[in-house]
Amino acid sequence: MKTGIFEMEHFEGAYPVIQLFDMPGSQLVIFTDADTYQRFADLFKQHMDRFQWEVLDNTRGKWRFFNQLYKAAKKHRLDIFYLNTISDNHLFYAWVIGLLRIARVVITVHDINCMFKSSWSWRIRPLFHHMGKKAIIKRVKEFNVVSDTMVDYLRETTGRQKLVHNIPGAVFESEQVSLTIADHIHLVVPGSLDKKRRDYHQVFALLKAAEAKQLPLHITLLGGYMDEYGKAIIEQARSLSLKYTRVTVYDTRLVHQDEFDKQLNAAHFVFIPSVIDTAICFSIPEVYGLTKSSGNMFDVIKHARPFITPQALCISATLGSSCYRYTSIDQLTEFLQELFQKKKEYVSWQQRALANSKEYTIAKVRSRNPTLFAAG
Incomplete structure (x- = not known):
């Protein structure tokens, strides 16, 4: 199975997602930008070469960036496309998702009301956000929240019409540093x-x-x-x-x-x-x-x-x-x-x-x- 994971903001939250999908028989492709790639390098250190990396150029305009994202994702023939953060340009993401026609697309929702309870606006930017979110909701069947305290609310908000996952923003993988209280x-x-x-x-x-x-x-x-x-x-x-x-x-x-x-x-x-x-x-x-x-x-x-x-x-x-x-x-x-x-x-x-x-x-x-x- 080949899984694509997209993240250009919450690198620390995508880190456990990558670890969780890193299973025998799985291939992982990480889609990110140059700055976030460096933050991933701080986390993964010598293990960066375990994954394929698509480092996207987000400095030359939206159309060029999203065309680049579409082509990069399409060439990998992904089974799952996991978008861990979408905070802007929702219409463009909806466009890419629609063109790719990947069997499973999962989006992490960090702010449930922002995604599902936006409203019509006469102002251009909020209007485009609203239209983009509606397009994403229509096309995407699976969503993730990072805390189990958010699961029921999202299920109710979607009318239980979407599959809701709960992948936390961290996993525990090491020993605890044991401390004592001495002078402070x-x-x-x-x-x-x-x-x-x-x-x-x-x-x-x-x-x-x-x-x-x-x-x-x-x-x-x-x-x-x-x-x-x-x-x-x-x-x-x-x-x-x-x-x-x-x-x-x-x-x-x-x-x-x-x-x-x-x-x-x-x-x-x-x-x-x-x-x-x-x-x-x-x-x-x-x-x-x-x-x-x-x-x-x-x-x-x-x-x-x-x-x-x-x-x-x-x-x-x-x-x-x-x-x-x-x-x-x-x-x-x-x-x-x-x-x-x-x-x-x-x-x-x-x-x-x-x-x-x-x-x-x-x-x-x-x-x-x-x-x-x-x-x-």
């Missing part, structure tokens, strides 16, 4: 500094509360910035006058993969101060955990770390026992202070995190998705 607690907030995804006011409020209680807390904001908001968060962190706590930031647009992994492996907890209600796509409302999933959940799985989220965030039941859920910053501060006083209790948090991540091994994810990985 380290929380890591992974991801770019984006106000539509994470509430950094909660981060600064936690630092203030911990400082007032003389709690030695270290928070790492593990992500780069893309706009003035991100720069402002970095400046705010640097301006803090702290004695008992500290905060680490990265004044860069991109944190290198090796550093990203290093910091997550050194985190006592992954801290996910997620916004709940957001609107990233043409002001179409989404709900994190229900219609949209946080990529931070997959950092938790990959690195087998216990984590902290707001109580209102819907998370997978599989991960629940290694998650501390808070309703206020005061409550979270009290939890961390008590844990620092009873350091040995952290061992059980780590054990539960490892047990939960082991539910996301390659073998177990394949077994839960037999319609995609029957041969595995």
Whole structure:
């Protein structure tokens, strides 16, 4: 079986998809661009030659790019075409899908309402997006969501007329780095500094509360910035006058993969101060955990770390026992202070995190998705 996997944005989410389809008797062709190819190289390292690569040129106009994509996909005579991210140019993708006439096309939906609940607009760009999404929905029979908390909502949204898969954004493939709490607690907030995804006011409020209680807390904001908001968060962190706590930031647009992994492996907890209600796509409302999933959940799985989220965030039941859920910053501060006083209790948090991540091994994810990985 020959499978094509397309990804030019969420390389970290396509990484486990490639691993899952990499089975005996399967041939994999990865369609990407030059920048994302380099990020894949950071992840796969010496194993890049296990797959065929089609590195597409997206710098010379849309028509040229999509014609290139069509020709590259057609020559490989794919059995499955798995498009892991489509965030723009939906009409062009629908055109390519229609021309290819591949037996099975699967699209990962990162924002369910954005894809299925767009509406007619008199403005050209939103109108083209709407028309493109409708064309994709008409032509594609299989969709994937990265969190099991999104499956029922997508099934209901599609009227149960589409086949829905649940391929997570990470698999667990290595040993957990075992930590102990000594002279401080380290929380890591992974991801770019984006106000539509994470509430950094909660981060600064936690630092203030911990400082007032003389709690030695270290928070790492593990992500780069893309706009003035991100720069402002970095400046705010640097301006803090702290004695008992500290905060680490990265004044860069991109944190290198090796550093990203290093910091997550050194985190006592992954801290996910997620916004709940957001609107990233043409002001179409989404709900994190229900219609949209946080990529931070997959950092938790990959690195087998216990984590902290707001109580209102819907998370997978599989991960629940290694998650501390808070309703206020005061409550979270009290939890961390008590844990620092009873350091040995952290061992059980780590054990539960490892047990939960082991539910996301390659073998177990394949077994839960037999319609995609029957041969595995």
